[in-house]
Amino acid sequence: MTNQKKAFKLQEVVLKDMPQYPELAVNKLLDGVLKLPEVRDYFPTRTPLSKPPSKRFFWGILHTLHPDYAGKLLDGAIKNRNLER
Numbered sequence: 792m793t794n795q796k797k798a799f800k801l802q803e804v805v806l807k808d809m810p811q812y813p814e815l816a817v818n819k820l821l822d823g824v825l826k827l828p829e830v831r832d833y834f835p836t837r838t839p840l841s842k843p844p845s846k847r848f849f850w851g852i853l854h855t856l857h858p859d860y861a862g863k864l865l866d867g868a869i870k871n872r873n874l875e876r
Contacts, residue, residue: 797832805854807861809846814868817849824849829856 833852853861
C-alpha cells in the first residue's frame with residue numbers, strides 16, 4: 792500500500808451491472824475489499840464522516856483489479872438467494 796493514489800482511464804475500467812442485493816451493498820463489503828492488494832490505492836482516503844464510494848465506482852474498480860473475487864461475491868449472493876427459496 793502506498794500513500795499515492797492511482798487512477799484508471801474510463802476505457803480501462805470494467806463496468807458491469809450488479810443486482811441490488813443487500814448482501815452486495817458497498818457499505819457491507821467496502822472494508823473487506825480495501826484489504827485486497829492494490830485496491831486501496833484507487834479509492835479515496837476514508838474519514839469517519841466520508842460517504843462510501845458509489846456502487847458503479849466500487850464495482851468498476853473491483854471488476855478491473857480482482858474480477859475473480861467480484862465474480863465469487865456475485866455467485867455467492869445468487870446462491871444464497873436460491874437457497875432461501
